[in-house]
Amino acid sequence: MYPAARLAGPREFTENCIIDPRIWSDPLEFKPERFLTTHKTVDVRVQNFELLPFGSGRRACPGISFALQMVQLALASFLHMYDISIPSDAKVDMTETVGLTNNKATPLEVLIKPRLHLQALWIKDCLIYNSCADLRIVI
Numbered sequence: 001m002y003p004a005a006r007l008a009g010p011r012e013f014t015e016n017c018i019i020d021p022r023i024w025s026d027p028l029e030f031k032p033e034r035f036l037t038t039h040k041t042v043d044v045r046v047q048n049f050e051l052l053p054f055g056s057g058r059r060a061c062p063g064i065s066f067a068l069q070m071v072q073l074a075l076a077s078f079l080h081m082y083d084i085s086i087p088s089d090a091k092v093d094m095t096e097t098v099g100l101t102n103n104k105a106t107p108l109e110v111l112i113k114p115r116l117h118l119q120a121l122w123i124k125d126c127l128i129y130n131s132c133a134d135l136r137i138v139i
């Protein structure tokens, strides 16, 4: 299992469906809430073809199920444990750079504050897992 072309190799698309305004209103705007409202039925498992983060066809990502669960687990754990904010009320600049992957053009400053006391987390996690035996918290 290896990519059909070198990962860093250029790929050419015949249509740019990801930013097609017939499918995505304001396609260049960062609007994650669209996946809770107008596009909440979009399926990234290659059912509708509006959004293909895992590719499609025979060479589609075989790690899709694992990846979706891991992303949800990591994100949920992070949001559960920390309050995240930005230092000012200014709108976050979402300008991207051009490249193999889209990076943010300007650095993002975030404040990350623990939400729960460590002891509280320990007790809560013990309750969830019904056992403290192999639970480790590394700070």
Ligand code: HEM
Pocket (backbone or CB within 6 Å): 001, 002, 003, 004, 052, 053, 054, 055, 056, 058, 059, 060, 061, 062, 063, 064, 066, 067, 068, 071
């Ligand atoms: C959020 C996480 C991930 C994303 C967005 C992602 C996305 C992709 C994409 C777009 C491709 C290329 C599909 C194509 O060429 O049409 C790919 C291929 C691949 N991915 Fe993932 N992937 C993720 C996680 C994973 C994980 C966790 C694994 C393994 C445990 C994995 C293993 C692979 C492999 C082996 C291929 C090559 C498949 C082939 O060429 O036949 N990926 N992935």
